[in-house]
Amino acid sequence: MVAMRILVTGVSGYVGAALVPRLREGGHELRGLARHPARVDRALGLPVFTGDVVSGVGLARALDGIEVAYYLVHSMEPDAKGSFADRERRAAESFTQAAQQAGVARIVYLGGPVPATGPVSAHLASRVAVEQVLLEATPASVALRASIVIGARSRSFRFMVRLVERLPVLPLPAWRIHRSAPIDERDMLAYLVAAADSPDAAGRSLDIAGPETLSYGELIERIAELMLVGRPPVRLGISLTPVASRVAAAIAGEDPSLIGPLMQSLEHDLLPRDDSAHRLLGVRRHTLDAAIERSLREWERAEPLAAR
Numbered sequence: 001m002v003a004m005r006i007l008v009t010g011v012s013g014y015v016g017a018a019l020v021p022r023l024r025e026g027g028h029e030l031r032g033l034a035r036h037p038a039r040v041d042r043a044l045g046l047p048v049f050t051g052d053v054v055s056g057v058g059l060a061r062a063l064d065g066i067e068v069a070y071y072l073v074h075s076m077e078p079d080a081k082g083s084f085a086d087r088e089r090r091a092a093e094s095f096t097q098a099a100q101q102a103g104v105a106r107i108v109y110l111g112g113p114v115p116a117t118g119p120v121s122a123h124l125a126s127r128v129a130v131e132q133v134l135l136e137a138t139p140a141s142v143a144l145r146a147s148i149v150i151g152a153r154s155r156s157f158r159f160m161v162r163l164v165e166r167l168p169v170l171p172l173p174a175w176r177i178h179r180s181a182p183i184d185e186r187d188m189l190a191y192l193v194a195a196a197d198s199p200d201a202a203g204r205s206l207d208i209a210g211p212e213t214l215s216y217g218e219l220i221e222r223i224a225e226l227m228l229v230g231r232p233p234v235r236l237g238i239s240l241t242p243v244a245s246r247v248a249a250a251i252a253g254e255d256p257s258l259i260g261p262l263m264q265s266l267e268h269d270l271l272p273r274d275d276s277a278h279r280l281l282g283v284r285r286h287t288l289d290a291a292i293e294r295s296l297r298e299w300e301r302a303e304p305l306a307a308r
Contacts, residue, residue: 002197003027005065009095010072011048012039014153017111019070020044022189028066033062053091059098059295068196069099071109071134074127087125094188096137107134109139110188113180113207114145115268131205136211142195143205144277147270148219150291151185152298153282161296164224165305170233176217180270181209184291187283196279201281207272211290216266226292227305246282274280 006023010016011032021044032048034040040048063069063214064195073091084094099107111127114120120128148156164170191208195201212224217233222233243249278285286294299305 003029004067004196005029005031006196007033007062007066007069008046008072009029009051009053009070010074011044011046012036012041013072014151014155016070016072017041017044018153018185019072019149019189019192020046021253022193026193027197028169031062031066033058046113047084047300053095054087056098058103059095063098063102063104066099066102066104067096068108069104070192071095071107071130083122084249085122085129089133090124092133096134100137104138105140105262106196107138108192108250109134109141109143110192111143113147113270113272115270116273117188119268121267127222129305135203135205140202142201142203143206144191144195145207145272146183146191147186147209148179148182149188150182150288150295151183151188152295152302153185154185155254155294157295158299160220160223160304161227161305162253163226164220164229164231167231168222170220170231172217172220172233172235176220178266178269179213179217180219181211181272182219182288182291183210184286184288185295186291187278187285190283191277191281194283198281206277206280207270207274208277208283210288210291211285213271214288222288223292226289227296271291 003026005121006028008020008030010018011020011036016032020032029234030046032044032046033051034048035050035052037048039048049058051062053059074088079300096107109131111131114124114128125126134141135143150157187210188208221233296305
């Protein structure tokens with residue numbers, strides 16, 4: 001890979017902070033963008049520009065001379081001007097306009113998959129809308145779609161671990177039968193790095209996934225098994241998503257505004273459209289068990305799990 005000038009947006013978040021060290025290994029010249037630079041881990045050791053993708057403030061300076069920009073910004077909160085989907089669309093349009101003016105060759109976006117059939121949840125529909133804005137504005141850009149990321153700092157993985165840890169039984173609503181292909185955090189990062197300069201990925205939307213497909217119920221039971229705890233499953237015949245999401249958020253100590261959309265997206269299969277991304281981008285994928293075991297070990301290095 002040829003060294004490039006790269007901007008990482010959302011560098012104070014989980015994915016952005018994890019991506020920076022991987023990109024540095026390639027010898028790239030890096031800078032970050034954040035609304036609140038003080039929240040960025042200083043150990044990342046890169047210059048961080050202050051900017052707001054919705055208003056556009058600070059984008060021109062941050063994007064000046066940049067060849068590749070990682071767009072890792074997601075919003076789940078509405079604002080005074082509309083829903084979170086409106087906010088996400090405005091942010092994507094603002095960012096792409098600034099990127100075009102700066103001559104950015106490629107934007108790499110990480111979004112989420114959509115069900116092959118049935119209605120699409122509001123937050124997944126918003127991810128696709130952002131993807132379309134970015135791909136239309138900068139033709140060489142790449143959009144990656146990932147479902148559940150298995151990593152010690154992944155909000156969805158942490159949510160499931162907390163439920164296993166804090167509940168004596170595992171209540172599994174009707175959506176437990178729906179399937180996904182969870183991806184190891186290491187593999188997600190490998191895809192993101194490869195997408196920066198892959199000529200074959202230009203202008204494409206690619207689903208990135210792990211090698212194993214399983215239901216959400218099976219995934220939660222697998223996590224419990226690898227945590228070495230006994231949690232009898234209680235299979236419910238109804239979904240109860242609006243109520244269940246608030247209860248689950250309280251149990252896991254999470255924000256209901258995050259857990260509600262997450263559980264809503266579980267009401268359908270979220271499977272990759274095809275299995276070509278790992279061959280196209282040259283990514284060797286880890287097994288699900290290896291992903292879960294590594295994530296639990298990393299978690300416990302910083303914070304003991306009471307259930308283990």
